[in-house]
Amino acid sequence: MAANQETAAAVKNVEQYKYGFVTDIESDMAPKGLSEDIVRFISAKKGEPEWMLEWRLKAYRYWLTLADEEPTWAKLIYPKIDYQASYYYAAPKQKLASMDEVDPKLLETYKKLGIPLAEQAILAGVAVDAVFDSVSVATTYKKKLEEMGVIFKPISEAVHSHPELVKKYLGSVVPYTDNFYATLNCAVFTDGSFVYIPKGLRCPMELSTYFRINEKNTGQFERTLIVADEGSYVSYLEGCTAPQRDENQLHAAVVELIALDDAEIKYSTVQNWYPGDADGRGGIYNFVTKRGACRGKNSKIMWTQVETGSAITWKYPSCILQGDNSVGEFYSVAITNNRQQADTGTKMIHLGANTRSKIISKGISAGHADNTYRGLVRIGAKADKSRNYTQCDSLLIGDKCGAHTVPYIESRNPSAVTEHEATTSKISDDQLFYCLQRGMTQEEAVSLIVNGFCKEVLQTLPMEFAVEAQKLVSISLEGSVG
Amino acid sequence: MALLEIKNLHASVAGKEILKGVTLALEPGEVHAIMGPNGTGKSTLSNVIAGREGYEVTKGQVLLDGEDVLAMAADERARAGIFLAFQYPVEIPGVTTSAFLKTALNAKRRAAGEKEIDAMEFMKLVKKKTEALGMPYDMIKRALNVGFSGGEKKRAEVLQMTMLEPRVAILDETDSGLDIDALRVVSDGVNSLRAPDRAFLVITHYQRLLDYIVPDHVHVLANGRIAASGGKELALELEAEGYAKYLNAAA
Numbered sequence: 001m002a003a004n005q006e007t008a009a010a011v012k013n014v015e016q017y018k019y020g021f022v023t024d025i026e027s028d029m030a031p032k033g034l035s036e037d038i039v040r041f042i043s044a045k046k047g048e049p050e051w052m053l054e055w056r057l058k059a060y061r062y063w064l065t066l067a068d069e070e071p072t073w074a075k076l077i078y079p080k081i082d083y084q085a086s087y088y089y090a091a092p093k094q095k096l097a098s099m100d101e102v103d104p105k106l107l108e109t110y111k112k113l114g115i116p117l118a119e120q121a122i123l124a125g126v127a128v129d130a131v132f133d134s135v136s137v138a139t140t141y142k143k144k145l146e147e148m149g150v151i152f153k154p155i156s157e158a159v160h161s162h163p164e165l166v167k168k169y170l171g172s173v174v175p176y177t178d179n180f181y182a183t184l185n186c187a188v189f190t191d192g193s194f195v196y197i198p199k200g201l202r203c204p205m206e207l208s209t210y211f212r213i214n215e216k217n218t219g220q221f222e223r224t225l226i227v228a229d230e231g232s233y234v235s236y237l238e239g240c241t242a243p244q245r246d247e248n249q250l251h252a253a254v255v256e257l258i259a260l261d262d263a264e265i266k267y268s269t270v271q272n273w274y275p276g277d278a279d280g281r282g283g284i285y286n287f288v289t290k291r292g293a294c295r296g297k298n299s300k301i302m303w304t305q306v307e308t309g310s311a312i313t314w315k316y317p318s319c320i321l322q323g324d325n326s327v328g329e330f331y332s333v334a335i336t337n338n339r340q341q342a343d344t345g346t347k348m349i350h351l352g353a354n355t356r357s358k359i360i361s362k363g364i365s366a367g368h369a370d371n372t373y374r375g376l377v378r379i380g381a382k383a384d385k386s387r388n389y390t391q392c393d394s395l396l397i398g399d400k401c402g403a404h405t406v407p408y409i410e411s412r413n414p415s416a417v418t419e420h421e422a423t424t425s426k427i428s429d430d431q432l433f434y435c436l437q438r439g440m441t442q443e444e445a446v447s448l449i450v451n452g453f454c455k456e457v458l459q460t461l462p463m464e465f466a467v468e469a470q471k472l473v474s475i476s477l478e479g480s481v482g
Numbered sequence: 483m484a485l486l487e488i489k490n491l492h493a494s495v496a497g498k499e500i501l502k503g504v505t506l507a508l509e510p511g512e513v514h515a516i517m518g519p520n521g522t523g524k525s526t527l528s529n530v531i532a533g534r535e536g537y538e539v540t541k542g543q544v545l546l547d548g549e550d551v552l553a554m555a556a557d558e559r560a561r562a563g564i565f566l567a568f569q570y571p572v573e574i575p576g577v578t579t580s581a582f583l584k585t586a587l588n589a590k591r592r593a594a595g596e597k598e599i600d601a602m603e604f605m606k607l608v609k610k611k612t613e614a615l616g617m618p619y620d621m622i623k624r625a626l627n628v629g630f631s632g633g634e635k636k637r638a639e640v641l642q643m644t645m646l647e648p649r650v651a652i653l654d655e656t657d658s659g660l661d662i663d664a665l666r667v668v669s670d671g672v673n674s675l676r677a678p679d680r681a682f683l684v685i686t687h688y689q690r691l692l693d694y695i696v697p698d699h700v701h702v703l704a705n706g707r708i709a710a711s712g713g714k715e716l717a718l719e720l721e722a723e724g725y726a727k728y729l730n731a732a733a
């Protein structure tokens with residue numbers, strides 16, 4: 001019934017559009033390829049207001065002009081992507097009837113991660129009838145959040161319920177002209193989260209821990225917008241340690257964070273998309289644009305990411321430090337195994353006076369994988385007495401993988417101080433033997449050493465996430481030695 | 483049956499034969515000391531027993547309780563109860579001594595079908611063991627062996643031994659680099675583990691250690707073989723006369 005109403009509403013919306021529309025709105029899947037029609041189809045499916053559609057179309061038309069500007073500077077090798085060969089809208093997948101139909105290997109991994117049975121079913125895409133505790137917990141918390149004035153909902157809903165906020169902030173940190181993938185996202189984004197924390201509120205719970213299992217399948221072109229109003233605080237968790245599969249190879253998410261005066265946003269990600277098989281077949285291409293604006297004075301944005309999945313990771317969560325005394329931090333663990341490639345890092349753009357940034361990056365490569373840290377620290381002319389501290393450590397497992405560090409530092413203010421430290425090390429046979437001699441298996445030994453190597457980053461994760469992330473680190477390196 | 487039995491063991495490193503027929507039997511409860519010139523193969527013997535890669539065993543056997551040790555992987559040997567206190571313990575950056583100890587202890591417990599140690603119990607145990615070895619408790623918060631002084635590294639080896647309570651402990655020059663007080667403390671640590679069902683193989687260059695850890699047997703390893711065996715008096719004799727006699731005899 002609800003689905004029918006939704007469709008009806010969508011159709012009604014379609015009628016208002018100035019331009020023609022040829023794709024059948026009843027269909028659950030848009031045809032292959034990208035065109036204005038597809039953009040309209042997606043917008044219609046979501047019953048979006050006209051301004052939203054106009055924004056998407058503006059982005060789409062701009063994207064067409066970028067045909068020759070697909071980024072090639074990253075240290076990544078992959079065949080040219082045929083954007084007309086992808087699907088840009090598909091309704092959620094058919095559920096599996098029972099746990100018996102789930103790939104046993106996937107269940108094995110869930111078990112190792114210690115994911116509760118109820119969540120396992122949801123993650124694996126099994127149809128669930130019963131109301132689980134975690135779901136009712138989620139509902140309870142949602143109500144509490146509402147009472148406190150927190151807005152936390154799918155962005156597709158926020159477009160309707162809070163158009164003034166969405167209009168004001170969407171694209172204000174990552175404009176539709178930003179880069180090839182971000183522009184594509186603006187045109188075709190499917191859904192994502194919208195968060196608004198009202199003035200002075202310290203959001204008492206981590207957003208999305210309780211909700212992650214209820215999230216719709218919005219993996220491919222996710223769009224997230226988080227606004228922390230003056231003096232507020234929020235910790236947001238994205239992703240999931242459980243391995244996630246997706247039929248769509250191309251992912252291009254955009255995340256925008258806005259911190260006003262004295263506000264703080266802590267954004268933690270665990271990314272574990274399908275990395276492809278040991279020979280590099282399949283696997284997700286993850287081209288993500290994440291950026292936060294410390295718009296107000298004394299504001300703070302802290303990114304923590306644990307990147308273990310995807311065949312290709314292209315991702316630079318950044319901070320624009322506009323407000324005086326604002327702080328940007330970036331903590332990253334990127335693990336590549338087998339044939340995975342990651343080119344990831346951050347940009348810290350210091351504009352305000354006395355702004356501070358800190359970058360801690362831990363790259364781990366095993367197998368035939370390549371791992372690049374790429375970071376920019378830019379100190380603007382007005383950023384008096386600003387400071388940056390960067391530390392990039394690489395750990396190699398085996399001798400067929402690569403680690404690269406590409407730091408860019410640009411300073412236009414002589415009173416600013418930047419510090420950069422970098423190390424590269426290897427897990428030695430002596431270290432492994434030492435651990436084995438104490439009764440650990442190869443895998444326990446690698447896990448112990450690698451977890452020690454990235455401890456500083458994992459510690460910044462919210463408690464329960466940190467424990468899962470540690471296990472994830474071990475699991476992603478299984479089979480990397482011996 | 484001997485607890486650890488080494489029979490006619492031949493082993494080479496990088497194509498060069500180092501052990502040329504070592505035979506040795508450690509009965510339960512015994513402490514054996516091995517002395518011998520530099521480069522004669524004492525560490526090679528310990529590494530071969532512990533299962534380090536890069537050593538080729540060309541002949542002979544090593545048996546633990548009659549079980550073929552050489553057929554086991556290094557970690558299996560450790561879980562079966564073979565412990566090696568390294569001559570040169572490696573540094574493991576980022577891994578706290580405490581995390582390392584806990585992982586090792588749990589590996590052993592799991593193999594024995596026991597459940598993992600809980601945090602409180604672990605802390606109590608470490609506290610007790612570090613105190614006994616005169617180590618500051620805070621030491622376990624530091625990365626294993628990283629920045630440890632020579633003597634601290636050796637103490638950390640003994641700490642691991644007393645935590646893991648192996649069946650056979652091989653101490654490869656654990657006394658070198660220890661100051662006089664440390665030597666006593668470490669020896670006390672070893673002596674406290676002496677038990678009817680446990681055996682020790684103590685490699686040392688100094689007879690002084692054997693004043694503290696009194697051995698049942700002393701062996702001279704020279705030219706890849708046990709060139710002589712005797713009681714504690716053999717160590718005193720070696721100290722006085724050196725190894726010349728054995729080197730010439732074996733050559």
Ligand SMILES: Nc1ncnc2c1ncn2[C@@H]1O[C@H](COP(=O)(O)OP(=O)(O)OP(=O)(O)O)[C@@H](O)[C@H]1O
Nearest residue numbers: 495496500518519520521522523524525526527536
């Ligand atoms: N990886 C290797 N490659 C080549 N030679 C080696 C290797 N490892 C050991 N050796 C050689 O084997 C011989 C025995 O070495 P080992 O370390 O067992 O002596 P040791 O008796 O323990 O000496 P020390 O008393 O100095 O500790 C030495 O000549 C050493 O150089």
Ligand SMILES: [Mg+2]
Nearest residue numbers: 524525526569
């Ligand atoms: Mg030696």
